[in-house]
Amino acid sequence: MEALVASAVAVMTAVGVYLILRRQTFPVVLGTAMLSYAVNVFLFATGRLVVNMPPVLSDTATGYTDPLPQALVLTAIVISFGMTAVVVLMALGSFIASGDDGIDLGEGRE
Amino acid sequence: MIATALTFAFACFGLALLLNLWRVVRAPGVSDRVLALDTMVVNVIALLVLYGIQQGTAVYFEAAVLIAMVGFVSTVAYAKFMLRGDIVE
Amino acid sequence: MGARNDRKSLRMNLALIVILPFLGALLPGVLIRSGRSAAALGAGLATALAFAGVLAHLPQVLAGEAVATRIDWLPALGLSASFRLDGLAALFALLILGIGLLILLYARFYLARSDPAGRFFTYLMLFQGAMLGIVLSDNILLLLIFWELTSLSSFLLIGYWSHKPEARAGALMALVVTATGGLAMIAGMLILGGIAGSYEISAIVEAGAAIRGSSQYPLALALILLGAFTKSAQFPFHFWLPRAMAAPTPVSAYLHSATMVKAGVFLLARLWPVLSGTPEWFYAVTTVGLVTMLWGATVALFRTDLKALLAYSTVSHLGLIVMLLGFGTKAAALAAVFHIINHASFKAALFMGAGIIDHETGTRDIDLLGGLRRLMPITFGLATLAALSMAGVPLLNGFLSKEMMLEAAAHTPYLGNVWLLPGLATLGALISAGYSFRLISLTFLGPERNDYPKPPHDPGPGLWLSPAVLVAVVVTVGLWPALAQPLVSAAAAAAVGGDLPEVALKIWHGVTPALAMSGIALAGGALLLTQQRRLQRAGGALARLDAGAIYTALITTAESGARRLSEALHDGAMARALAALVLVAVAAGGWAFASAGIGLQTRPMLAVNPVVGVGWLALIVASLCLPLFHRDRLLALVLIGIIGLMVSVGFVYLSAPDLALTQITVEVVTVVLMLLALNFLPKLSVAEPAPRRARDAVIAAGAGLGIGALIYALMRRDFAAPTISGYHLENAYTGGGGTNVVNVILVDFRGYDTFGEIIVLGIAALVIYALADVLLRRPNLRRLMAWSPDQPRAGDAHPVMLVVATRLVLPVALMVGVYIFLRGHNAPGGGFVAGLVVSIALVMQYMASGLAWAEARQRFEYHSLIGAGVLIAGLTGLGAWFAGRPFLTSVFGYVHLPPLEKFELASAMGFDLGVFLTVVGAVMLALASLSRLSWRAMTDERRRGEGS
Amino acid sequence: MNHWIIAPVVLPALLAPLLVLLARNDLRAQRLLSGAGTVGFAVLAGVLLVQASAGGIGVYRLGDWPAPFGIVLVADRLATLMLGLSAALALAVLAHVIGTGWDARGRHFHALFQFQLMGLAGAFLTGDAFNLFVFFEVMLIASYGLMIHGGGRARLRAGVQYVVMNLAGSVLFLFALGTIYAVTGTLNMADLAVKAAAVPASEAGLLRVGAVLLLLVFAIKAALVPLQFWLPATYASAPGPVAALFAILTKVGVYAILRMFTLGFGVDGPAGDIGGALLLPAAGVTLLLGMIGVMGARDLGQMAAFAVIGSVGTLMLGVAMFTPAATGAALFYLIHSTLAAGAMFLVADLVRGQRGGLRLVPGPRMANHGLLAALFFAVAIGVAGMPPLPGFLGKLLILDAARAEPAVWAIWAAILVGSLLAVAGLARAGAALFWATSDAAVPEPSQPLALAGIAGLLAALVALTAAAGPVSGWLNAAAAALYAPAPYIAAVLGGGAP
């Protein structure tokens, strides 16, 4: 399982990195979304992997997974959601204001 | 007996998921892929419920409920986008 | 007791003397509305006071005592405001202030009514203060500060007539050259201080032997000399000085006679006991001085602009002084000090004279002048006396110090040759006489002309008074050199650090080699004058040789090189910035890891079942499709949807239901947002060249491998120390009142994080709203209205089935939201997910029935929801203050109302309510803002009849 | 419990939603509330600064949970210094914003401004590594809003880059925090100090990876080469007063490096060498590249932005030595460079307001030309690190502290050459903007408040020069405390609150 998770994180990271290196805003935004998936899984996995031991206290539970990384990931998800929303709209704004959605600043700026 | 049936169901829905994946990779257009995603969502719900049965816990139901709701919304959103471009108008 | 104090109080504190010019700098600015005279008077008053202050200390100083004062400033550095007035300092201070007074007077009449006189006097006073600071500093760091200040204030002065391009260029050049030297000097001074263990000059002087013996001495010497030479316009850094002549004449007169350029000379004199006496010193300083003297004099011979001629002559005379200091003998040092006074007096007078001529005739070009002796007799008299002094004609002060120079040169072997220095020194004096005679001859002698740009006549006394005073000094000292003896001796004694050979200043020393050399020089000078024409033809090319041009080329190249480098690097290519980050992260991470290594893996792997494998495959395949298919943007979003789904399911499987709920709900809102934006954006990304894609793929693979390996290594081993989350599991129920530990961490243990997080969300919405608002204004609005869909649009904006279905879904979803909210503390869920669920239900209304319809039914303004949410969360946290507990301390309890079951009430729920409201407000505000854009874009479209 | 410590976070955090809730359509009310709030923020910062000066380390346990299990705030000298500096800058910026009417050019300026203050306060005061992330994000997202305030093509495009770069940084931040947590099992900085020191050799490699990634995150914020690419366009395109406020944002990166690498990882710990090894060369190159940018810039906005990079390089040279003396010197320079850069952007904004642009070409003579020229000259002196403003002293302090370094000559050369480039560039800019004017005059805007803001910053710089001795003594004590973290650790992890 660890290998699966690690390879998934690796692939998502690689895809995210590849996308943020594109030259238009939209794929870059997709790339940041991919990277946040990757990092969320990464952060989650730092609590080590456990199956069927959710961190919900009960008398019958045999053990619990580490709840702290989960809380951290939740915070991270929410924050990256806010950030994504902002960057999406900024990309749109940049497109509307400048007529193309390239991400480079290019020549001839005022 | 139930265990065997569970395994069978797992296998069926797992295969279904693979088929969906195939359709995602090889499809003539986006609408087919959206359909594949929509189907995937439903298959995943089934898998989650199966997993709940297997583990004897109901703790995964909320996830299933939300996935159902959310899968619908995104399918509609994709479709509306294909139709109108503007999903809120 | 009283008497002593009284006497002492008459003597001004040195720090106050230094501050006076700076205070004086404020006056002109304040007084300028009362006219030039008031401004000059204000400045003059401060100068005069400072002058008097120095004079008051003079008896003591001439007696060989030094006056000192010291205020600790930055002890950690060894920087103190230490001032010390010894003979050398007094000599310079009197020159600076005395000539300063004359310059102020002269400038008052020189400046035109249209010149901003307030600024002029302010700059001049700043400069004066900086100069005074240099000469009075007893701490080299303090000296450095004033040193840099002279560079800055002279920049302002030289560029005063800023409308002239040559003034701007000259100011920039002077600043850059002197600043270069200044910066080098900083390093040199730091080395000195390091060896001496103190930055106090007195301490450094004491450590002279140690310094000269240090291995760092040559470096320190080179750096300090660089500072001194640039400031004193020594070859090859002399080129800035002639260009600084673009300044108004009073400035030239001040900077280039008594002050700015003398700062370097002063420094050499100041550090003479520390640095001199070594072969390095001798050859470096003497050679540079000698070359400068000859080169400056030679160029001066060919200049036709009066001020340029004087400027090169200044260069030459500074070379002379520097050369004397380089000799390293006390006699030569004495000569140097004496020549400093003499040069200051005749050169200031000459500059002022040149200014008068320029002022009255409208030109400074000696080719256009001549024959002025009758038209401007006063000027003629003054300038001629000063110029003859410069030529070294007996009975004027220039002669005396030149004699001493020649005498010193005559006794100084150079490179083992006893004739070399005397010969070259005589040559220098000869040329000096030559250009001095030429100046007099071409300006004043010869026939009167009728083509002067302005009819020449002598100016009023306001202009000639100052040079007259200086010429009086020239003559007086020339005739009675003994009058200058005390000051010169005291100064020289201070410079050489102690006892001085008994050298009396007098006109007649008997028949000495120097006398012969002097005679040769004067005769040769006269001969040069007669050979004018021939000389000009031969030397024209030489005169055009200009280090300044090299400098200009250099600086232009540096500037354009800097621009090219900087712009090439910062050309706004995003990918470069990101690639740099990724590559550095991979490389640095690899280095950090490799430099320490890792132990064995300690945790066994979890088993995998086939269905999980399928999920993994789906995730991997969808991810890998993304780089392949991403150009079709809608498809990319669908793929992202699949990845998000699989990640959520993975979270469920790996015991993280809360994460799954959050991930899946956030995901759909994100997709909706992206679709809203994609409506406007191109639906297809541009294709990029294969090499670029391949390169990026390599970078991406590196990053993926790195991160994958890292997380794999982390997962396969245990914590090095017990994790703090054990405490959370133990105390969630007893201390936090909830069984869903993740939620208790979110709203309690780490509620503060969550507080920050909802604020992020709230801000995001505000930013989006504000941005949408900007986009809805001109000029963006015009573009927005001109936008039209880039793909064919189907009919049917609000299909019936969706409208009906979503209206049923809304209340049910709200119910689900409430349910998830309430159970969050004890089971997966909570305010955040609940907020998203409710938002999604509302979004469905927008999608089904449209913005207008949904907004018309909106009960609460989304802004208010955000505000209220953050406030509720914050105030819940603050509530704890009233119980004397920290922010966000929670309370909970179990309520039992008889017929009902026991239920829990926790303050954390109030906090979670805040979270809930913020989330709903933020998500909806963001979506509504985005939707509004397309609404505006489409109303126009509708008017045109719905596309096709 | 000393509630003063949380107050600088809570005040803007509650004021901002109030602004949104009650005053979002009333600019006057916004100004009043925002102004009062910022003054209040400054007062709170002052109180904390005074408290920290007494030498105590204030600890605030949020939610009343013991450290390291809950989140703690820690007010020591360094934190309160940064807080005070932020407050000083914020006051000047706000005066400028109100004085020039920048806040009327878009929505929600004041709410975003207050949130920005909240983010800064939170980042400086927190004693928890993950909470630092959260407040970085608060700070950043508010800065996104401020950065694109008023819109415009160049600003939006640069804004996208700014956001994307920081998103990448946030991802890296989480990778780093995850790694650190996975090794040490803690997030509390003081606890991390204890646990990192005890990390066995078998885990040291992983901890070092976490540390190095964290260093990169902070290096992005600080705009260290080669992570500086985002800064020039961002600062040059942001509204003037916002760029001025951003002068403190780069310093947050510097602060975080100091905090994490003196306390969190410990200079003697298994990850202790990382900061120095990587930072020193990077800082030198940053300094030179920044100043080369100053030398070559085509407009004043760019030039000011490159000057920020250059000053960060100088500052980082001081930090990278990781000795108490060098850190004290760096802190001195930090105060100076923050205020000077802020003032530079504010002056540039006034100039832009009248000239319409900042290209270094002859333009119309401005109405209050002389005054602006004088302000520019003063501020340029500050930015170039020339006397009498305190940058010169700061540089001398750093140069002096570098004596003990093996790379002393390289450090000296970098700083001195950098200064020369800055002087040359700034002088050229001043000459182009204020000396080479055409005669077309521009009507004079009445902006006394904006001028007061700049004057305030300059006054602060002058005061810093005058009080260099005591200030540097204070800073050296702050620096010394960083290298002797035992009291900090004891205050955080020890029993009750002090």
Added chain:
Amino acid sequence: MRKLFPHPQLTLLLAVVWLLLVNQITLGSLVMAALLGTAIPVLTGPYWPDRPRLRNLPMIVIYLAIVLWDIVIANFIVARIVLFMPNAKLRTAWVAVPLRLTRPEAITVLAATITLTPGTISADLSADGRTLLVHCLHAPDPEAVLHDIQTRYEARLLEIFA
């Protein structure tokens, strides 16, 4: 009373949903169900401008039973086609169903029913809302499909949404 219960049927539905969600029937959950069942319709009132009046409860039950049965059958039919019929033999067809139903809610229920039942999908509605477009997976006789839809479902819905 109307203000408090703008939509009694919805109230009831929501109360049931709540009980399904909390998965228990206790006094507490009943109280909560009642509270929410009351509050949410009031809150969402504006989104329900026009409430369909459902009559004829027995007919609703019959209709549901028929549909449920048809769904099961539909699935067997579709399964057979998918698994065993070669694509070449597939006789797809489009059918335009003229509607007698006018209420949007009724049309929606009909369309949903058609989609869930044998081999048909309601693909579109005409612009005037009077014709439904149905796609048949395998319909050698499209007229029969039309007939089925009209008699089996639409007629009953007409009675329900009177």
Added chain:
Amino acid sequence: MVWDLLITGFLVLAGVFGFVGSFGLVKLPDPMTRLHAPTKATTLGVGGVLIASMLFFATKQGHISAHELLITLFLFLTAPVSAHFLAKANLHGDRPEGLPQPEGSEWATFSPGTDTAAEALAETGDAPPLTPPEGRDH
């Protein structure tokens, strides 16, 4: 035992239909026909799983679980809507040959400016207002 059989039966049936739904998605020849399989079979498949789950928890763990009903209801409510939309999307992409014409009208998808909800609802007196929401500026 009976319960076990029943649960097993539901599970098997569910598995089969679940598979069929996705198989159809791959096998059927064009986008319109592909729509049929998942909307019916997969929905029923998941329904079967849910019923099995209800039975399982009721009989094995002794607590009546009604969550599943909720999910089932929801899926049955939404699946037709999704299918309807995707069908419209297919139509929009490429108008099929042999499409019948509605009497006196045009299919909404091909009819610019149409708002079937608005028109359908207009008869009941509540058309969505088509005025821009500018007035409600926040």
